[in-house]
Amino acid sequence: MNFYQIMRVMKITMVIITCFLVQVSASTYAQRVTMNLKNSPIHVVLEEIRKQTKYDFSYDVNVFKNAQPVNVNVKAATIEQVLKACFLNQPFTYIIKAESSFYFAR
Missing domain, CATH: 3.55.50.30 (Phage tail protein beta-alpha-beta fold)
Known part of the structure; x- marks a missing residue:
């Protein structure tokens, strides 16, 4: 894997983690x-x-x-x-x- 592929995987991982955390926060509040x-x-x-x-x-x-x-x-x-x-x-x-x-x- 080259540098750009690693960066793309890291970005996708961060988006998925952020979406998960936002969902957990919303369900806790509601x-x-x-x-x-x-x-x-x-x-x-x-x-x-x-x-x-x-x-x-x-x-x-x-x-x-x-x-x-x-x-x-x-x-x-x-x-x-x-x-x-x-x-x-x-x-x-x-x-x-x-x-x-x-x-x-x-």
Whole structure:
């Protein structure tokens, strides 16, 4: 093999490795959640998401004291879909700062 053939093989290998890593990253971020909770506090929903996905949440426990209980019935939903259902008609917002950190505020 000459130099150009070796370089071509190395380039193809790098493209394949890059595609593989991007796919692994995307599938990790798009984890799916299944739950059926009725009249549950928001912190229970967040704990269930944490158990199923290993995502961490950052929030002040006192923020959710005045929250209405929530009903969440989802099957293979994304974390964003679950959070949307959880915070529907609630006086709270959430911000996704990183893949594994969520911050909640009034």
